[in-house]
Amino acid sequence: MSRLERYNPLVIFIYFMLAIFIVMFSMHPVIICISFIASFALSLKLEGVIKIAKSLIYILPMIIIITLTNPLFVHKGATELFFINGNAITLEALIYGLAVSLKLSSIIYWFRVYSYIMTSDKVVYLFGKVSPRLSLVLSMSLRFVPLYVKKFREADDATRALGGYATSNIKDKLLAKLHVFSIVFSIAIEGAISTSDSMSARGYGLGKRTNYHNFKWLWTDTITIIVVIILGVLTSVIMALGYSDFDYYPLIDSIQSSALSVVSYISYLSLAVAAVAVEIKEGVTWHILKSRI
Amino acid sequence: MKKLLIKIIVLIAIILINLSIFTACDFKSVNDHYDINLEGDFEVSFLISCNTILTTDGAFDNLSESLQPLIPKDGLMFAKTTVLCETYDSVLDMLKKICANQKLQLTAGSDNYVSSIGHLTERLYFNNLGGWMYKVNGKLADYGAADYTLKVGDNVEWHYTCEPNDI
Numbered sequence: 001m002s003r004l005e006r007y008n009p010l011v012i013f014i015y016f017m018l019a020i021f022i023v024m025f026s027m028h029p030v031i032i033c034i035s036f037i038a039s040f041a042l043s044l045k046l047e048g049v050i051k052i053a054k055s056l057i058y059i060l061p062m063i064i065i066i067t068l069t070n071p072l073f074v075h076k077g078a079t080e081l082f083f084i085n086g087n088a089i090t091l092e093a094l095i096y097g098l099a100v101s102l103k104l105s106s107i108i109y110w111f112r113v114y115s116y117i118m119t120s121d122k123v124v125y126l127f128g129k130v131s132p133r134l135s136l137v138l139s140m141s142l143r144f145v146p147l148y149v150k151k152f153r154e155a156d157d158a159t160r161a162l163g164g165y166a167t168s169n170i171k172d173k174l175l176a177k178l179h180v181f182s183i184v185f186s187i188a189i190e191g192a193i194s195t196s197d198s199m200s201a202r203g204y205g206l207g208k209r210t211n212y213h214n215f216k217w218l219w220t221d222t223i224t225i226i227v228v229i230i231l232g233v234l235t236s237v238i239m240a241l242g243y244s245d246f247d248y249y250p251l252i253d254s255i256q257s258s259a260l261s262v263v264s265y266i267s268y269l270s271l272a273v274a275a276v277a278v279e280i281k282e283g284v285t286w287h288i289l290k291s292r293i
Numbered sequence: 294m295k296k297l298l299i300k301i302i303v304l305i306a307i308i309l310i311n312l313s314i315f316t317a318c319d320f321k322s323v324n325d326h327y328d329i330n331l332e333g334d335f336e337v338s339f340l341i342s343c344n345t346i347l348t349t350d351g352a353f354d355n356l357s358e359s360l361q362p363l364i365p366k367d368g369l370m371f372a373k374t375t376v377l378c379e380t381y382d383s384v385l386d387m388l389k390k391i392c393a394n395q396k397l398q399l400t401a402g403s404d405n406y407v408s409s410i411g412h413l414t415e416r417l418y419f420n421n422l423g424g425w426m427y428k429v430n431g432k433l434a435d436y437g438a439a440d441y442t443l444k445v446g447d448n449v450e451w452h453y454t455c456e457p458n459d460i
Contacts, residue, residue, distance in 0.1 A: 082320060
């Protein structure tokens with residue numbers, strides 16, 4: 001279990017929302033680079049090298065395609081490389097495409113880590129009081145996805161064992177798949193009825209619902225949430241004041257080095273890297289403790 | 294065997310489609326693009342002006358810092374000059390030739406809409422208005438620039454507009 005998972009879900013939720021929303025509303029290359037490196041390192045630390053290497057199979061082509069597509073449609077920019085059909089392919093458009101694709105992939109990595117840490121019980125804990133019905137529906141439907149995937153595999157295997165796919169005709173194969181779908185569909189409908197019967201038999205809807213959760217609010221949570229909010233608000237306020245505005249067209253701006261912009265870079269850097277730092281620190285502490293035994 | 298054949302056919306089709314797109318594109322180096330001589334049969338006078346950027350309050354300060362040095366101090370990107378023009382040339386054809394000749398940036402896509410001349414793009418001004426319009430013989434034209442065929446002695450003026458009725 002990683003250290004991040006042991007924080008209160010509220011802390012985790014606010015941390016990720018701040019880290020993601022700041023990079024969503026910024027086109028500044030420094031912020032984007034920080035966000036990409038931090039989110040990549042964090043998902044590498046949490047999910048392991050193999051899974052992240054697999055994710056690169058679709059992330060890298062996405063980066064290349066967006067980078068190459070942007071100059072084909074945007075002809076702004078002063079540094080012309082060459083012309084296609086009288087329209088300029090510019091260096092600025094190429095770099096803008098790279099920045100957008102890095103931003104997009106960093107947001108993908110942030111959400112990967114977010115969904116890795118925020119399991120459905122944490123979501124229900126966070127939003128259960130706000131809207132109990134919604135969180136019930138959410139947790140039930142989240143449970144139904146893996147359930148019906150499993151049921152589909154079972155029906156699929158049974159059909160295969162019965163020789164349902166033993167034909168070279170594509171149409172017959174598709175019909176067999178359709179049959180499997182209808183099986184899973186009837187299982188789902190039956191399941192819904194028996195679930196509702198079971199719920200009413202156990203007295204759902206008779207009184208006020210309570211829910212059980214095992215999350216405590218510790219003093220480390222208080223400190224962490226204060227630090228996270230201060231860093232996030234500091235960065236957002238400086239961004240809103242326009243100190244980290246950045247123009248790509250017609251010429252790429254130089255990166256500002258005024259005191260306030262540097263403060264915003266540093267505060268976002270410390271916000272983004274905090275999660276990785278916490279994880280690494282925990283690993284080192286564990287290592288030291290283990291070596292003392 | 295059959296599957297392999299289908300795969301090979303699909304691969305060849307993809308390569309052919311890419312090649313045909315590639316050959317349909319007209320690739321030019323920067324030097325070739327700007328290497329254009331203005332030759333033709335008759336004379337028209339031409340002007341490209343962004344004077345309203347300088348005269349409208351706050352318009353120039355509203356531009357991004359990297360754009361400001363690219364705006365000419367007198368507001369004239371192409372001072373009034375008599376140029377030679379070929380028969381059946383439209384205003385847009387002439388604009389493209391002049392911009393290439395003067396090394397001015399120009400964005401006019403396949404829809405023939407002129408969105409930017411000399412890095413000055415439309416909708417830069419704070420009210421999201423603004424853009425390039427053209428006058429022929431002192432009157433704002435009712436046609437698209439590609440639909441107006443030039444006649445002998447026409448006086449064409451391109452203006453950047455910041456607010457309604459300012460040119």
